[in-house]
Amino acid sequence: MHFFRLCVLSAALIVSVCFGAASATPRRFAGETTSTQKDSMLNVFQLSAPVMEPLEAKCNHHETLMEHTFGNSDKKPFKGQFSPPNCNFNRVVIHFNATVKGRQYDRVGIMYLGSTEVWRTSTAEPTSNGVKFSYSKDMTAYLSLWKKNQTLIFDLPNFVNKNYTGKYQATLSAHFWHDSHPPEVADKILPISREVGQQGHPSVFHLPYQRAMVYHHISKKAVHAHVSIAATGQEDEEFWYTNVFNQFKDDFGVNGRSLPAGGPFREVQLLIDGYLAGVTWPIPVIFTGGIAPNLWRPTVGIDAFDMREQEIDITPWLPYLTDGKSHTFEMRVVGVKQDSETNSTHLSTEDIAHHWLGSAKIFVFYGKTKKGKAHYARPKMVTNDPEIQMQLSHPKNGSMHAKVQVTRTVNISSAAGTWHQSLNYSNENLLSRNGVIQTTHQTFHTTTKSKNMYAPKFNEERKYGMPLSLKTTTISSGRGSDSINVHADVDYTLNLDTTGRPDVSAFSLASGAVSLYQRMTGTSKFSNNMRNNSDESNTHQLFDHNWNGKSYKRDTSTKNSQLVSNV
């Protein structure tokens, strides 16, 4: 059977079909495995903390929001009109489930209430007998949106033809109820998006191609505000942490195709009226077709079904923002660029391919303020340029070594509070044997501190990061990409520790203190040639979650895409 890599940009601006290069770099494959199970559909799942829901409660209400088949669904999102249940609910949990059968790529799905993105997910890849997957998510943080009529948009661009047959049949429902001890919720949620939800369109920005800037007024009643940011790299940016610097991009390509470039570092910046308010360094999410599909069946990778957002506290900006005028909020994706003349480095959007899906929102909490006389001054900002160290070399012909280290701190302070971030990053990529073998070692670490002088309950400290190691050996036997064999080793861990806030955070996915350690290790031999039945995989995942003193642990192992232990 012939096989090619269909470079489909989910939520595409451009649909391009390209023939895969035979050389390395992690890539994306379509699921197509012949299932060894006879009748039942394989249950594919993500290790995640359980979502608590009562069986009975005041204003207990279940509602189906969507029953939809995503066939050829590019630029055809599901659109529904949502009206809130007619009782006094203060909690919302959504349930998503889907089935898919045949052969298909993983796809990214984004759910919106109006113009506000509320959930970013991705799909499991099918087998010939079909797979099913589901996810439950606490949506209480968006209560003020659920209390109003909304255009509900679920965008899951999929492409179906005679070779890629899988259609995603999906159901989305919501559970509303009244809780006597609910978490705090934002009084106002302001989207940093294209704001085209009312017209039924997905509001995500395509970065850096589009300018992601909006204007908003912030109420004088605000005592805490934070911005939650979603940013996902796709296509040549899907494995950005393995990308080479531009000067190497044509050194390893086969069939005239260049390697994904722009270097391996990305930063998402938040700017208020053009001033840097904070940064987030994207957390790698490996989708179910990434590297080798048999690594992600039946346990998908970290955050694959729920892409955690990162948050920037903008409380120190409140004295400035509450002057009754509108202000600009902008998100930007940048990478490290080296000037070839001087060898100096700086952050720039220039070399980054236009494949970042970005959106954000401002969560604003009102309260009784003991604000002094308003002076509307900008906060004190100490945001130096990051320190960047790079070593690039061609140790011998047919190889490349690149090491990048970045550190930076951001300090913003005013009478309202302080926001402090300290981040460090290290990435090492080695390509050898003309690009057949690629190893990547990356780690990054973020520490943040929020201090709120108006409402100290929003004080919070966080530490999080992800060490990641990948080794892929990619050999093409046969013409072009007819038959690609991959040997892969993967080891990555999400660590997070937060003292917590009183609201449900889009980052920690809970209110209150959370600590999480999730490690995935796996090895795979994979061939996209269906006649080659020598695929093998072994994976292990450990999930250790602590929330407000409650511990939840899981430990799973898989062999050849079958669950062999699950405790």
Ligand SMILES: *[C@@H]1O[C@H](CO)[C@@H](O)[C@H](O)[C@H]1NC(C)=O
């Ligand atoms: C399906 O695959 C065959 C064999 O590789 C190829 O010739 C054909 O163009 C493909 N069709 C589509 C619609 O992609």
Ligand SMILES: *[C@@H]1O[C@H](CO)[C@@H](O)[C@H](O)[C@H]1NC(C)=O
């Ligand atoms: C998905 O959810 C709906 C509604 O709860 C349910 O009827 C259906 O059986 C579920 N499907 C799967 C495959 O679990």
Ligand SMILES: *[C@@H]1O[C@H](CO)[C@@H](O)[C@H](O)[C@H]1NC(C)=O
């Ligand atoms: C919300 O939608 C419902 C049902 O379509 C409708 O009856 C109601 O008038 C709407 N409310 C508002 C405020 O538009």
Ligand SMILES: *[C@@H]1O[C@H](CO)[C@@H](O)[C@H](O)[C@H]1NC(C)=O
């Ligand atoms: C830039 O780096 C290259 C390779 O390390 C070196 O040959 C060159 O002299 C450097 N140029 C400057 C201006 O430092």
Ligand SMILES: *[C@@H]1O[C@H](CO)[C@@H](O)[C@H](O)[C@H]1NC(C)=O
């Ligand atoms: C590397 O390749 C170039 C061009 O093919 C060749 O001129 C050079 O001698 C090679 N260097 C080594 C160390 O093999």
Ligand SMILES: *[C@@H]1O[C@H](CO)[C@@H](O)[C@H](O)[C@H]1NC(C)=O
């Ligand atoms: C930011 O604040 C922290 C803690 O107060 C301090 O250690 C750090 O040096 C400050 N950074 C800058 C760039 O001022």
Ligand SMILES: *[C@@H]1O[C@H](CO)[C@@H](O)[C@H](O)[C@H]1NC(C)=O
């Ligand atoms: C990065 O920061 C973490 C936490 O502050 C620290 O443990 C680690 O040593 C730092 N790494 C580097 C390379 O500076």
Ligand SMILES: *[C@@H]1O[C@H](CO)[C@@H](O)[C@H](O)[C@H]1NC(C)=O
């Ligand atoms: C079959 O695939 C395995 C890896 O999955 C690879 O090691 C082997 O060389 C392949 N055989 C052929 C004939 O392509």
